[in-house]
Amino acid sequence: MENAISVQGLAKRFAHREALRGIDFEIPRGSVFGVIGPNGAGKTTAMRCLLDIIRPTAGSVRVLGTDPRRAGPEIRRRIGYLPGELALERRITGRRMMDHFAAISGPVAPGRVEELASRLGLELDRQSRKLSKGNKQKLGLVQAFMHDPELLILDEPTSGLDPLMQREFLGMVEDARGRGQTLFLSSHLIGEIEQAADRVAILRDGLIVRTATVEELRAGARRRLRVLAATDPVTLAAALKPLPGLQLLDAERLGEGAGALEARFSGEVGALLHALAGIEVLDLVLEEPDLEEAVLELYGSPPGNGRHRAGEPRP
Amino acid sequence: MTPAARRPFLPLTGKALLDTWRSTLVWALVLLSVLALYLPLYPSMAGPEMEKLLASLPEELIRALNYDQIATGAGYAQATFFGLLGFMLSSAVAIGTGAAAIGEDEDAGLLELTLAHGVTRTQVVLERSLALLLRMAFLMVVIYAGVLALNGPSELGLDAGTLFQAVAQFLLLVLLGGTAALLGGAVGGHRTHGTAAGALVAVGGYVLNALGNQGEDLQWMHAFSPYHWALGGQPVANGVDWSAFWGLAGLNVLFVALAVLALRHRDVGGA
Numbered sequence: 001m002e003n004a005i006s007v008q009g010l011a012k013r014f015a016h017r018e019a020l021r022g023i024d025f026e027i028p029r030g031s032v033f034g035v036i037g038p039n040g041a042g043k044t045t046a047m048r049c050l051l052d053i054i055r056p057t058a059g060s061v062r063v064l065g066t067d068p069r070r071a072g073p074e075i076r077r078r079i080g081y082l083p084g085e086l087a088l089e090r091r092i093t094g095r096r097m098m099d100h101f102a103a104i105s106g107p108v109a110p111g112r113v114e115e116l117a118s119r120l121g122l123e124l125d126r127q128s129r130k131l132s133k134g135n136k137q138k139l140g141l142v143q144a145f146m147h148d149p150e151l152l153i154l155d156e157p158t159s160g161l162d163p164l165m166q167r168e169f170l171g172m173v174e175d176a177r178g179r180g181q182t183l184f185l186s187s188h189l190i191g192e193i194e195q196a197a198d199r200v201a202i203l204r205d206g207l208i209v210r211t212a213t214v215e216e217l218r219a220g221a222r223r224r225l226r227v228l229a230a231t232d233p234v235t236l237a238a239a240l241k242p243l244p245g246l247q248l249l250d251a252e253r254l255g256e257g258a259g260a261l262e263a264r265f266s267g268e269v270g271a272l273l274h275a276l277a278g279i280e281v282l283d284l285v286l287e288e289p290d291l292e293e294a295v296l297e298l299y300g301s302p303p304g305n306g307r308h309r310a311g312e313p314r315p
Numbered sequence: 316m317t318p319a320a321r322r323p324f325l326p327l328t329g330k331a332l333l334d335t336w337r338s339t340l341v342w343a344l345v346l347l348s349v350l351a352l353y354l355p356l357y358p359s360m361a362g363p364e365m366e367k368l369l370a371s372l373p374e375e376l377i378r379a380l381n382y383d384q385i386a387t388g389a390g391y392a393q394a395t396f397f398g399l400l401g402f403m404l405s406s407a408v409a410i411g412t413g414a415a416a417i418g419e420d421e422d423a424g425l426l427e428l429t430l431a432h433g434v435t436r437t438q439v440v441l442e443r444s445l446a447l448l449l450r451m452a453f454l455m456v457v458i459y460a461g462v463l464a465l466n467g468p469s470e471l472g473l474d475a476g477t478l479f480q481a482v483a484q485f486l487l488l489v490l491l492g493g494t495a496a497l498l499g500g501a502v503g504g505h506r507t508h509g510t511a512a513g514a515l516v517a518v519g520g521y522v523l524n525a526l527g528n529q530g531e532d533l534q535w536m537h538a539f540s541p542y543h544w545a546l547g548g549q550p551v552a553n554g555v556d557w558s559a560f561w562g563l564a565g566l567n568v569l570f571v572a573l574a575v576l577a578l579r580h581r582d583v584g585g586a
Binding site: 048051052053054055072073074076077079081083085086087088089091092100101103104105106143 | 323330423424430432582
């Protein structure tokens with residue numbers, strides 16, 4: 001399949017900072033791609049390079065089949081962009097603002113702006129300076145979606161939205177995907193986009209540390225395991241210890257002939273069940289994998305200086 | 316109909332003008348008030364009173380204020396309005412508009428989103444320069460009409476055609492502060508850069524002219540003063556000076572062209 005975005009060796013050096021140190025990724029048409037990273041990892045820089053707002057120091061970028069640096073304004077009419085630090089004019093109503101953007105990036109289907117606004121519960125006739133942060137973000141989303149562009153580049157799209165609106169946003173992403181639009185999203189929390197994204201790149205200090213599907217991340221993520229068995233904990237621990245991906249946390253004796261065991265587990269569930277086959281299990285809890293933790297671990301993994309260590313609380 | 320055919324003509328210029336029309340009207344009223352305050356004083360000041368006033372002032376001050384021609388209606392209009400308050404106020408509007416066009420827009424984070432839409436950087440600079448020109452041209456029309464309206468009652472004896480030429484030349488002078496401010500913003504990316512560049516051209520030109528007026532050995536400074544090019548030939552009395560007119564026009568175009576080049580070749584929004 002043709003790629004909507006294809007990036008090779010993209011690097012960007014600012015006067016005092018290396019924001020991107022050579023990243024590669026491809027986003028096939030019709031897919032949803034997420035980039036996750038802590039603040040300052042280079043997410044915004046990468047997106048700005050795709051829109052020719054800033055120019056790469058090195059590397060090649062192709063967006064919708066052309067180099068954004070050489071493409072004319074036509075290409076940007078086929079893209080919807082939501083900046084990470086969204087700034088809007090203050091003394092203007094949302095409706096007039098949308099009219100203006102429609103005038104330069106249109107055409108916009110009649111009623112499309114109203115439809116998006118009502119979906120997000122946004123009043124279009126209020127002055128932008130009187131809107132809350134969340135409502136400004138909704139205006140930003142409307143201007144990105146309204147001309148039904150082939151490609152949507154959304155920097156921290158859920159920032160400032162309440163949980164209900166975050167869910168509405170995910171619905172908009174689903175609809176866009178359904179129409180064959182391509183989406184490129186960023187977030188500093190994977191939880192905000194894990195349901196939307198087909199593939200995710202983890203970005204840290206200007207480098208992609210991993211690109212994977214959400215399922216792959218989930219499969220590699222550690223889960224919390226708790227086993228209660230009619231066996232003493234030493235036998236229980238001995239049965240489980242050889243399992244790959246198991247890290248014993250705690251084992252305790254619960255009266256005569258019963259024991260409990262807690263562990264962190266990132267291996268295959270089948271192997272776990274197999275290991276437990278000969279044991280009389282009274283209760284078993286295997287929690288959902290913690291994606292945030294998995295991502296945080298990737299932030300701390302090489303290459304790099306390990307500034308973000310696994311298990312450290314999120315910033 | 317193709318989508319392109321439905322697209323409005325000069326959308327950025329239209330938006331810039333619409334966004335500022337209220338403040339443009341306020342400036343028009345301010346300029347008219349200044350005219351109404353100064354020009355009607357001419358009949359009472361012309362003649363012996365004026366001679367006495369001029370005799371009491373130090374010669375250096377008269378030269379610095381361009382009051383040496385003040386005894387005629389045209390000289391009075393130029394010295395009190397076009398050379399002083401009118402120049403300062405119009406320059407302030409032009410510099411403010413020019414600095415807002417790119418620098419302030421970028422400071423506020425708005426330019427990034429505009430450029431992500433279906434426009435080119437060249438188009439942004441050119442359309443906003445056009446808006447600057449139109450805004451200043453409107454204020455010049457107001458000034459022209461105001462001076463003409465007061466011409467009879469204030470006994471200035473100005474010729475309407477000559478005055479038109481003078482106002483056109485004056486437009487190019489104040490516009491130069493505006494295009495310099497636009498250029499400063501396009502190069503530096505901040506409103507303050509624009510304001511500084513505009514003020515340098517406007518105030519610098521004024522100061523060079525005032526110093527150049529002081530004597531033969533300082534007269535060379537006139538060559539570097541846009542203010543002197545535009546007003547040194549007493550345009551209100553003598554009409555347009557074509558070399559000054561085209562010089563100022565060319566410099567305005569040059570500033571805009573440099574602004575286009577500057578904005579096309581840099582990152583927007585900083586690090």
